[in-house]
Amino acid sequence: MIKKLGSIFMILAMLSMSMVGCAPSAAAPAEGAAEASDGQAKKIKAAFVLGGSISDGAFGTISYQGIQKVKEEDFIEKADYVEGVIAATDAAKAIRDYVADGYDVVWSQSGAHGAAVMEIAPQFPDTVFCDAGIAALRPDL
Numbered sequence: 001m002i003k004k005l006g007s008i009f010m011i012l013a014m015l016s017m018s019m020v021g022c023a024p025s026a027a028a029p030a031e032g033a034a035e036a037s038d039g040q041a042k043k044i045k046a047a048f049v050l051g052g053s054i055s056d057g058a059f060g061t062i063s064y065q066g067i068q069k070v071k072e073e074d075f076i077e078k079a080d081y082v083e084g085v086i087a088a089t090d091a092a093k094a095i096r097d098y099v100a101d102g103y104d105v106v107w108s109q110s111g112a113h114g115a116a117v118m119e120i121a122p123q124f125p126d127t128v129f130c131d132a133g134i135a136a137l138r139p140d141l
Contacts (some may be wrong), residue, residue, distance in 0.1 A: 051110025
């Protein structure tokens with residue numbers, strides 16, 4: 001699963017300069033967590049919270065292009081996004097909604113969401129969180 005997550009992040013990093021840092025939640029995935037109960041490789045659900053519009057001609061557009069690439073990966077069950085999330089309270093709600101819907105990875109494109117990610121991530125150790133603002137909040141990551 002870690003290799004698959006790395007592929008998601010590599011695709012997005014290549015397409016978007018907005019990704020400055022990633023912050024996995026407090027606990028690492030358990031050994032064998034990459035397999036579903038039937039022995040098949042577990043497919044990942046990835047969610048993206050975008051601060052801008054997918055048609056802004058900037059980071060929002062580039063992030064959207066990255067999301068489309070992620071959807072093409074064999075190990076992706078579902079990739080979804082919400083755009084225009086500017087306020088930290090709105091970001092927190094979107095992030096919590098995605099976690100409640102069972103998403104394995106929640107990626108935030110706006111540095112303004114960093115505080116929300118840092119608050120929420122420890123509460124959901126089975127979800128991987130990634131945010132552009134984490135490097136500013138936690139330079140040790």
